[in-house]
Amino acid sequence: MSANNKASCLLLQEKPYKKQIILADVNIPYKFSLDRKKNKLFFCINADEFSDQSFQSVVLDLNTEMVHIVPNIRNGFASTVDQYTGTVYLGGSDGIYQYNYQTQDINRPAILKGVDIFDMYFKDCLYFVETTNLDLYELRNNKKYIVSNLEEYGIHHFVIDGDDNIILANSSGLFYMHKKAKTPIRFSNGVQNIRGMTTDTEGKPYVIAKDGIYAINKDNEHPFKLLTLNDGYGMAFDNENNIIYSDERSVLKLVPC
Numbered sequence: 001m002s003a004n005n006k007a008s009c010l011l012l013q014e015k016p017y018k019k020q021i022i023l024a025d026v027n028i029p030y031k032f033s034l035d036r037k038k039n040k041l042f043f044c045i046n047a048d049e050f051s052d053q054s055f056q057s058v059v060l061d062l063n064t065e066m067v068h069i070v071p072n073i074r075n076g077f078a079s080t081v082d083q084y085t086g087t088v089y090l091g092g093s094d095g096i097y098q099y100n101y102q103t104q105d106i107n108r109p110a111i112l113k114g115v116d117i118f119d120m121y122f123k124d125c126l127y128f129v130e131t132t133n134l135d136l137y138e139l140r141n142n143k144k145y146i147v148s149n150l151e152e153y154g155i156h157h158f159v160i161d162g163d164d165n166i167i168l169a170n171s172s173g174l175f176y177m178h179k180k181a182k183t184p185i186r187f188s189n190g191v192q193n194i195r196g197m198t199t200d201t202e203g204k205p206y207v208i209a210k211d212g213i214y215a216i217n218k219d220n221e222h223p224f225k226l227l228t229l230n231d232g233y234g235m236a237f238d239n240e241n242n243i244i245y246s247d248e249r250s251v252l253k254l255v256p257c
Helices: 003-008
Strands: 010-012 015-023 030-035 040-046 055-061 067-069 078-081 088-091 095-100 117-123 125-130 136-140 143-146 157-160 166-170 173-177 194-199 205-209 212-217 222-228 235-237 243-246 251-256
Touching (some): 030 078, 030 194, 030 235, 078 125, 095 117, 117 157, 125 157, 166 205, 194 235, 205 235
Antiparallel strands (some): 015 251, 040 055, 055 067, 088 095, 117 125, 125 136, 136 143, 157 166, 194 205, 205 212, 212 222, 235 243, 243 251
C-alpha cells in the first residue's frame, strides 16, 4: 500500500477502509434495508417539490449501481427484508406491501391496509412501528398485535438482534430489552440524533446517528462510536458485511483498502 493510499484510508475496528460513493446527488437517502441475496438496497428519499408525495421508495442495485423509484406506493418510507426467503416489505402512508422484482413495483392488495408505517424490521415475523402512535406491532397471519411491553415508548427506530433482543430509540434515548425482560433498560451514555438501526450478517446491532456510526455493546450497555460522520442518515450491511451508509446527498460504501 502506497503512502497516498494509506493517507486516504480510515481505520474501522483496527482495519483500513476507504469511502466509495455508490450514488450521488440524491435527496436525503434514509431508512435503509438490504436484500443480501440479490445485493439490492431499499431506501426512501424526499420527493421533489413537483410531487404530490413527501417520500418515495427507491431500489438501488449494488452490483450495477442502477436505481429506480417504486411507482405505486404512496409515501414509501420504511422497508425491511426477510433474508431467508428474500421477501421485501415496503411501508407507506396507506399500508404494508410486498415488493415484486419482476414488475419492479408493489403487489396489490396490501398485506395490511390503512396504517401509516414509520419503521420496520423482519425477524421470524414482520415488526413495524405506526406513525400515528409510534407503538411497535407484530404482523402474524395478516393481523397486527401490539408489543405490549413497549407500549407508549414512542419508538422512532428499532432492530431485533441475532439473540432476539430488541434495541430501540425514542426522543429520550437509546434502550435495550432482553428477550426475556418485561421492560427495556436505558443505555448509560446516550447517542444523540439517532437516524437508524440495523444488524450485520451475524445479527450484531448498530446505530447510525447524525454524528457517526455506533456498535452496541450489550454487556456494558455502552454504544461505541466506530466512525465519525458529519451528517449520517441510513445504514445497512451487504452480503460481504461491508457497511453501506448515507449522508444528506450520497450513498456510500466502506471497502477495504
